[in-house]
Amino acid sequence: MTQTYQVIGTRPIRHDGIDKVTGRALYGADFHAAGLLHGRIVRSPHAHAKIAKIDVARALALPGVEAIATSADLPDAANRMANLGEGAINLSHLSSNCLARGKVHYRGQAVAAVAAVNGHIAEEACKLIQIEYEVLPCVTDVVKAMQPGAPILHDDLVTESMAAPRSQAELGNEKRQPTNIAKHLQYKLGDSAKGFADAAIVIEKSFNTATVHQGYIEPHNASALWNADGTLTIWCSTQGAFTVRAQVAELLAMPIAKIKVVPMEIGGGFGGKIRVYLEPVAAVLSRKTGKPVKVLMDRAACFEATGPTPGSYIKVKVGADKTGRITAAEAYLAYEAGAFPGSPIWAGCVCIFSCYDIPNLLINGYDVCVNKPATSAYRAPGATNAAMAMETVVDEICEKLKIDPLDFRIKNAAKEGSRRADGPVFPKIGAIETSEVAKSHPHYKAPLTKGTNPAFPRGRGVASGFWFNIGLKSCVSAGVNGDGSVSLVEGSTDIGGTRTSIAMQLAEALGIPVKDVKPSVGDTDAVGYTDVTGGSRVTYATGWAAFDAAKDIQRQMIDKVAGFWKVAADDLVYEAGTVKSKRDVSKQMTFREIAAEAQKHGSVIVGRASVDPPWPGGAYAVNIVDVEVDPDTGKVNILRFTAIQDVGKAIHPSYVEGQIQGGSVQGIGWALNEEYVYNDKGAMTNASFLDYRMPTALDLPMIDAVIVEVPDPKHPYGVRGVGEVPIVPPCGAIANAIYAAVGVRMDVLPMSPPRVCKAILAKKN
């Protein structure tokens, strides 16, 4: 049964579009205030060192310098934990990541900050700050960091283990060995040993994947004004204004009531603009000077000192019977947390096998500190590298069993009632449907095209991907204006066009044109608490709030009309943008008429909603990719790329397609080129967009985005969330296509020309 919609499924121009293309939109760096000071950060040149001494005297003496901040200006958070929207965070780590306390754990870590009358003087002053370091040996590889004798980042780090949890009583006074392993997760379903015994084929492979960056165009920024009454206002480009408020409150030991965060427009985040870096620093510089302070990062700082997604070591073992039914799977995942605990290892464990319904599972996951920047979320965090491993192994099983890889995926697909590795049972999901659509897609049926150079082999690969998506809290308010327009305020910052996708859901629920809705994003004082823009949640959860707010408006409109007509509210119904009498349907008032009358008589109508919906069922995607490989250089060209995704319901198909295309492109970059290159001193050697190679339009074909709609049964419009899962399958699909082309199974990311070349040469020999 297909629901018909008036607004949902159409493609109106986004409300913020004109502002952005004409340069009117105000991003964080556009902030200005009278008396504004400019802040810059002094960063560690060492990957691992003790800070022996910081001498700021010469820098402070430079004319135009107004203040210098170090970790001494931040409260010592000791080992206090706080849940700040990204899960529990050790505050002393978060604080040290803003301004290092005692030690630096990665090159580029912030050590001091300067506020001066302009940016040039601030930069000059940074050079005058004299910092004495005692350099320590560093480790930048997850496997090496887990080995005995590895340099230890945190003397007090204790492994938190699901496999062998121990109480303090058990621990007693035991002296535990220093470790870099912050966490050991373990998930089991059934009996994997028995499953492997039942298998006709077992494939086991291990993989190494590099650290990659989100690569958002806009560098981090933060402006702050610490007012004379002790209140703090922060302007920044962030994925979550309320999340920034919570982090700053904890880091500065302030009540959140004292803080207002004003979200400016954001030039991309992809998970990397959730954690604070500059905000508390701008705040203390403002506190010291009594003036507003704006602190900016340059591109190198974005690479070296924000939160990329982790490099990892992953081992996957999968068994299947001769019919192609998976009998068991095991995974070992070691994720680089970077300088401080907190890699997305949980998500890696949850996602690695979730495309499939597997009776016997054993997953061990490790969160491991290394001397790299503290990792952060990046679009389906931890799922892409995990999927690369699993999908390559699945491809090999299909090859060995001579089963079509899409048939294999359909046969083994997770479905309603399947168990996720960490326990939950899936509701209605679209794993089967996406594989079926892939199978019948013209791309999959078409033969590989031939290139102009017959020496360049071509191949096709497929892969699947899963991301769970999240729910969390969202608030909206919606004031009905006298002309029938609606002013919609949402707490979600808008990265990918969600002002429009939320406005569309409100318009649909009210039965009014979407052009009559004026969406805007509120600051933390202006709208109810709303969680971060992440986890593919905004169109899902904030859209749900918009739906509820529309219902609230409907109720109020019915009450108004009941008053106008002097009838009982129960005798009226709201339908298709009108309030009607149930007894005489010819008697009706339109939304616009009610709005105008409400403006004239009595109180006006304001709707609002606050939601914390259940998490959606999760999103599934399948990629079909054709590649051509230059066997001499190892360069891989993407010839054709089809991305099929269950989106639940596409509110605005263009923006859904945009998300699918954007995620695919980021996946392609990760697959083929992107990586942090480190020297043996722990220094990133390619911290610029010139050397850190992201795909450009010239590197890519048109990405064919195929929308599959298996509505989420709980959401009012069936939305599932679309932003993240598109990045999950590309690495695996491209690896499988490379294998199809040149017969080498890549076990490393990125599959850059030298690595592909080396693999081809190794196979030849």
Add this chain to the structure above:
Amino acid sequence: MTQTYQVIGTRPIRHDGIDKVTGRALYGADFHAAGLLHGRIVRSPHAHAKIAKIDVARALALPGVEAIATSADLPDAANRMANLGEGAINLSHLSSNCLARGKVHYRGQAVAAVAAVNGHIAEEACKLIQIEYEVLPCVTDVVKAMQPGAPILHDDLVTESMAAPRSQAELGNEKRQPTNIAKHLQYKLGDSAKGFADAAIVIEKSFNTATVHQGYIEPHNASALWNADGTLTIWCSTQGAFTVRAQVAELLAMPIAKIKVVPMEIGGGFGGKIRVYLEPVAAVLSRKTGKPVKVLMDRAACFEATGPTPGSYIKVKVGADKTGRITAAEAYLAYEAGAFPGSPIWAGCVCIFSCYDIPNLLINGYDVCVNKPATSAYRAPGATNAAMAMETVVDEICEKLKIDPLDFRIKNAAKEGSRRADGPVFPKIGAIETSEVAKSHPHYKAPLTKGTNPAFPRGRGVASGFWFNIGLKSCVSAGVNGDGSVSLVEGSTDIGGTRTSIAMQLAEALGIPVKDVKPSVGDTDAVGYTDVTGGSRVTYATGWAAFDAAKDIQRQMIDKVAGFWKVAADDLVYEAGTVKSKRDVSKQMTFREIAAEAQKHGSVIVGRASVDPPWPGGAYAVNIVDVEVDPDTGKVNILRFTAIQDVGKAIHPSYVEGQIQGGSVQGIGWALNEEYVYNDKGAMTNASFLDYRMPTALDLPMIDAVIVEVPDPKHPYGVRGVGEVPIVPPCGAIANAIYAAVGVRMDVLPMSPPRVCKAILAKKN
């Protein structure tokens, strides 16, 4: 029965106080945006003239000039009427008041506007615009303007008469004489001729009062950005962001949905910052240039071209029987509308006799155009000059009948059940109580003090005043934060500390400390429609909305706790900041605990309310004033001033006292010095704060503000509104004190030294 409150009646520091005293608060003129252009206005040097030609070529050629606007850039509103929050307005008049079309009707009227890269170039360019005028004779006095043969401002003006309303059919093709009388109001109660026949004494006097300005410190300003998508954002200092939106929408023939108005902080308004002057001009300059444009007024423009309160001619006739009971009263009020119809004549008619319960009334009011700036609201608009007339006559009756003037007022006071001249019956009001408090006040009982110069006579006067106050629409929203603080957003712009008085009512209703409420003022996209900050309505109506929002939060908190405890919501009650079980009152959760739990589990709590409450009963005030008169110069010194006022309930007594003191001071300025001085060309000759003499601290004693609380029976906290009535009695009280001192009855405002001197001399001769 006295209600006890935790928050109401306390004196917390206003939330915007620190920002204002430290210079951080952003007023309209502080607006900045990249590429900002600066606008200036070319104003008419003539009080009355036809505009023959405007040549902008030379001005446009000046380097740095980017656009020039004239009335040709505004839609011709013909004679379209619109109700824009100040009552019905003729749009062509409002438009012509922004940029003159065809004619100028007062000196200083805006004729053209320039946008340039800086203010200096814009001013230079203004001088280069060549305007040819055909100068017409002008009239600047209300009495002369009503006489046959007076210069006529509007050829098409027809008197709208309540006394002799005529239908179009009656009018037929009759050629009506041109007139400056826009409106004739008439109110009757009983039979005044019979009332006078029953009187033992009848006093009739006439009065002339000058035009006076609100004298707000901050000049008018407006910035606008007309975006490429046809949306318009306006930043300005205004008493009503939604009112600005409505006016601009009508003047530019745009849907309100296309307009966002961002209210900046406001440096005083007193009624003068409701009508738009610069906003539509900034908008069209921005439309022409594609850039943001900021237009500022200087002080002279504020005097000459904004809306002062009218000069007037008033005749009052009052009869009383020998016991001192008023038997009848008649009034004739002619108010200068200024250039366009719209004086507060209605309010003058309604207020002039409303301190008293008078059985027989006849009031005739006239709204008369003269060649002065179009008048606007000014604190109890039209009531002060009316009260001066009535209170002087009452004083003379008391003198003649040898009755104590406060006893007379108590005896004749309006009370519950009395009829207002225009019809409504008063609910519970505080006219008697204020007079009783005055009578027993130490000031009234104390003998007059003696001065150092025995030749300077001293005298004491009393007078009463009434202002009706208003209700209108208000919206608030209030998000509960995880730390138990509440982010309160109100649609009312804050002039006199209403962020605090609204926050206090929310805090009281929730049973939480007011420091836990963070109030802010929303822009027109951020909060539900809210009427203008005026009519003493904000603490009354928006406070009522805050009360309702608190009830909304209470309901949600009860539902939350019911969920936490798995009990029925009906079993719970919200009391004193906690939710309690009705069955076991020891079982309870505090507001803070519920807020924290709601933050952790499920949707957060957001309250909201939209109200359009009934109008309050009205406000009464009594002044006691002691003066000393220098008989040689006529200078009047205020020795002691006591202002007694029924405020219903004082939410924040300090701010109530501040309103009483501020209103009293403005009344004293009006009484003694303030006036527009015109030459015979219709030019104001004192358009600066040097020559337009406002009282300074050195001119004044401490104003003793006495709060009387006769709660408004309908308002949740008994609030009546306090801002306006304090300005009503001072002129009459001072006139009566002067009489007591030197024996002359002043019949003119201001009672400036030359006028008092002249009156003393006239009496001597």
